[in-house]
Amino acid sequence: MNPLTPKVAAVVRREFMLRVKSKWFLLSTLGLPVLILGLMVLAGFLVVRGATDAGETRRVIGIADPADFIGDLLVEELVADSIDAVRATDMEGLSIDEARARLLSSTYDLLLMIPRVAGTRAAVMPDSASGESAAEAAGQDAEDRETTLLARDNVPSVVESSIRSALQRASVRARLRSVGVQSVDPGALLRRMSFDVVNVTESGEARSQDLYRGLSLGIAFFFYFVLLIYGQMVVRAILEEKQSDIVEVMVSSLRPWELMLGKIVGVGAVGIAQMAVWSSVFAIGAIYGLTAGASALAEAGIDIANLPIPWGTLALVLVFLVLGYLLYAGMFAGAGxxxxxxxxxxxxxxxxxxxxxxxxxxxxxxxQNPNAGWAVVVSIIPFFSPLVMTARLFIASVPVWQWLAAVVLLALSVLGVAWVAGRIYRVGILIKGQRANLPQVVRWIRHG
Structure with a gap:
């Protein structure tokens, strides 16, 4: 049975042209990327605008520090961040409930209440205490501290982030001062060290683990998205033929499996054309974004100019995705x-x-664990391999026999599903009325 017959090609051409010429195809193909990019630009503008408005609105924050542990230092840090901050000495003897009651009648928009316990240990520490004991006591202060920010109105996230950062820097400076260290930049002490996990395969190829994890999830979501859209399109294409008056004529001119195969390939070709347009638009946007952010990526240790591209893995992944589409499309056709x-x-x-x-x-x-026993087994099972084996190929070094077994089983499953779907389609395409139940479908498969 040669699937590439002129009759199948005619059905493929009909299904493809019928959908490509529709207004829905043109609108979704050209309009969706523009809409998504526009929403991204709008979202970025709103975020930047909101942060700008939050920064332009002047707010006075009072610092109530009854133990006089970090109050002055915190005022210095906040002023350095262009936030109006003053010591709220009139609020330092109040409880949280009393301060909340008096906030509305005060001159403060925000009030940061630092509990007395935060500075008690440093304040009562004897001069004879060693630097090690002082550092231990100062570290214990952080565990006892519960600082509360009272606000008259909503606190923008950018302002809240600035206050948290300033509070952390001031706390570090206070602890260092308690052990006799004065001229140290707290920002340098708090700077986080980043690293990238690189997997080295048997062939010597180095792969960024975080990058390929994200790529695996992206492809999985993309495949799910494609099947969700075009699987439904296959079902509706089958349903359209059943509801038309020319299906009997078509079945008399070609075999049912030829009609089913033509619809699957034709709808798939529509999807490939649409995805090609979308991918081109987003690729251009990604290249522009990576080029614009090349300096920032270089500081993070990512050199986009020398980023390795695993062409062999990408080609193998494409094989899995195409076979996976044919597998599920055949199931959708049988369901339709x-x-x-x-x-x-x-x-x-x-x-x-x-x-x-x-x-x-x-x-x-x-x-998270691509070489676990269950992951290896699942990646070979046909209904899982298009996504699971794809993820393993990107993240781990998969033995040849595993991905080869997965390809063979997946190809055999495509043929098996096509055979089953063809027998269902052969009978079901001509039956109208209520939906067939499971015993009827089994009978169609056995005697179709």
Missing amino acids: ATISNEHDAQQAMLPVMMLIILPFMAVQGVI
């Missing part, structure tokens, strides 16, 4: 042949969608 109206479409597609959701969920566990 069992229904006769739009109302039953969602119920018929639900079992197939569950088989798509399960591997999508498994990917999130596989990227």
